[in-house]
Structure formats: C-alpha cells, structure tokens
Amino acid sequence: MSAVKIAFHSILAVHYIYGIGFYLLRLNPPPEIEALRSSYGGPFKYLTFIDMLLQAFYFTFAFFTDLCEIRGKRNITKKMKKTRDFLFATLVFSVGVFVSVMFWSLWAINRELIFPKIF
16 A cells, blocks of 8 residues: 555656646746736746645655655654645645635636636
8 A cells, every 4th residue: 555655646746846847947828928927926826836836745745754654764754644634634635625616616607717718
C-alpha cells in the first residue's frame, strides 16, 4: 500500500508543479488577456492559481511524509502526518471544492462570465 501512496502523491505533485510551470513560463495568451493577467498581483489574484499552489504543496508534502514513513522515522512521521491531515482538512479540500463548485455554477449560469466566446 505504501508504494501506491508514494506513486499517487508523486504523480500528482509532478502534475501540479508542471501545470504551474506551464502557466507561468510557456503560456502565451493574446495581448488583451495578457494585460489582464499581468496587472495587479499577476496570477496570484486568481483563486484557481492559488488552489493549484496549495495542491502542489500538499502533494509534495504528502510525498515526503510517505518517504519518511518508509524510512521508519516515527516521531517525524507522526508530526508530518498531523500537519498533512490538518492542511488537507482546512485548506486544500475547502479551497478545491469551492473553486470547482463556483466555476461550474458560474458556467451553468452564464458561460460568458468564465470564458467569453470571442476568445
């Protein structure tokens, strides 16, 4: 079971880190969107981006927690598991569900609020 947890946490950590890197370094939006994207706070003004950072941090931390568990460091692992579970229960799950529910609710109400058809 431990190998499955390590694989799961490592794959998701890499997935989110790659997504953040792609958004910051390789994404080239049209100039009218780029002006909005780079103004006031950059990507940190978007809750979706903050959620991606939280998810990347959480899965990276969970991966290192799993590695410490394999190495048999009981005191460190116990504290890391408590921290990991606290992070998930308070921030990661809450923000992730909020972002998903708000996105699809706004999409169902009016698609133009999310992504105008001209783009």
